Amino acid sequence: MSAGSSFDVNKYKTFYECDEHWELRRMFMERHKDRFSEDELVCLAQVFTNVEFLGCRYPAETMTLIAELSKDVAAEYRQSRETKLKRTFVAASDAAAARYAKK
Numbered sequence: 001m002s003a004g005s006s007f008d009v010n011k012y013k014t015f016y017e018c019d020e021h022w023e024l025r026r027m028f029m030e031r032h033k034d035r036f037s038e039d040e041l042v043c044l045a046q047v048f049t050n051v052e053f054l055g056c057r058y059p060a061e062t063m064t065l066i067a068e069l070s071k072d073v074a075a076e077y078r079q080s081r082e083t084k085l086k087r088t089f090v091a092a093s094d095a096a097a098a099r100y101a102k103k
Contacts, residue, residue, distance in 0.1 A: 007038045
């Protein structure tokens with residue numbers, strides 16, 4: 001398929017994908033569907049969500065492209081998350097040390 005095709009991005013929502021993740025991936029695809037082929041855009045959108053939600057890292061060239069393409073979409077998403085509860089992960093060794101330091 002060529003860039004600029006008018007495919008339905010909604011067919012790529014998976015049944016196990018939560019609404020928040022799908023909405024961000026859908027926005028990414030809608031924003032760039034005129035620049036990439038369908039197959040390439042679906043892959044780029046998945047890479048974007050992997051980076052955003054899972055902290056995945058890819059080769060520098062890929063990360064640069066994703067950062068450029070996702071600038072506006074990610075900014076909107078991050079701004080919407082500012083008032084949400086944030087999780088903090090602590091290494092088990094640090095948690096154990098903190099627990100015994102209190103005694």
